[in-house]
Amino acid sequence: MLRSALGRWALLFGFWLLLAGPWDGASWREALPDLAVGLLAGSLATWVSLRLLPPTPERIRYGALLRLASQFLGKSIVAGFDIARRAFDPRLPLRPGYLDYPVRIPPSPDRAAFGALTSLTPGTLAVGSDEKDHLVYHCLDLDQPNAASLASDEALLLRIRFADSAQ
Amino acid sequence: MTEFLLAAAVFVLGTVALGLVRILRGPTNADRMLAAQLLGTGGVAALLLLGVATGTSALAEVGLLLALLAAFASVAFVSGATSGGHTTSGGQAARGGEEPGRDAG
């Protein structure tokens, strides 16, 4: 708990420094009040983050996380080109429709992250979930292998966390 | 380079302005919200371009604020649309003071 709180605080304060940091030529004495605001903001953000997203006992595979990030970066680039191609095509090649995806990730922030990430991949957009607890996707083109793409993304996301057996 | 970046900023603002036609056409309020979201992303891009072109780093922070405000606007729209929009869902939406047409006093 303490470890993840400290980790998050460092991350959030670092982010504050990036966005609002007193970098431009101010002396330390002038920068001190600004830094105090940043420390306060970082602490508040950590508190909110711990309340909204309590830390879980599982560990994270950073290699898998990196692979996921790079794969989604690539896919979101393809998605942009896909949209541009369809939008500029005079025939407007779309075959939109719904897809029920039997998701394996249990309802959790992880599932929400999966929905958000897969909304950036080509042709799929998470819309919600149905009564059978499937994720409902809206697809731009039902002729594309949408479900297979979702399944491979999900397998990658499921590899990120693992139970810490050494506890 | 400055001229190019300024031209790019104007171009992006132009596409945003064109996208605002969606506000006029609708047909649903969700479509209009899309145009507002476009204003958020496009506005951030234009402000970042302007900031680098003119050497004003503070413009990046304005862009950040704009992105956050656009996101909050959409969140407010969605929570408003789902709590007041559905008349069939019954008791779930009508929680105490949230009911709009209720001024018994």
Added chain:
Amino acid sequence: MSLALDLFTIMSVALGALFFLAGTVGLLRFPDTLTRLHALTKADNLGLGLIVLGLLPQVGSVVAGLGLIAVWLLALLAGATVGQLLAGAVPPSESRQSHREGSRP
């Protein structure tokens, strides 16, 4: 070296601006709310990403560059989340009806 970097900036920013245009065209041409949402979230995020990438060589310091990337990441996060929220707020019957007219050539 500086010429190569300038060239990189021009290409990346121009391509990014083109994706903003694609997003707007999609927003105006696509047949229903959800397909328009696809166009907006995907094209604009890539457009903003490319513009940020193109601006990186033009800012003076590493910190300023990281700040630009941070703005992009926040906009990306907000865009993906808001896109999902807006998609959930669109009544399914409405777009199920209207996507039929869209599949016609």
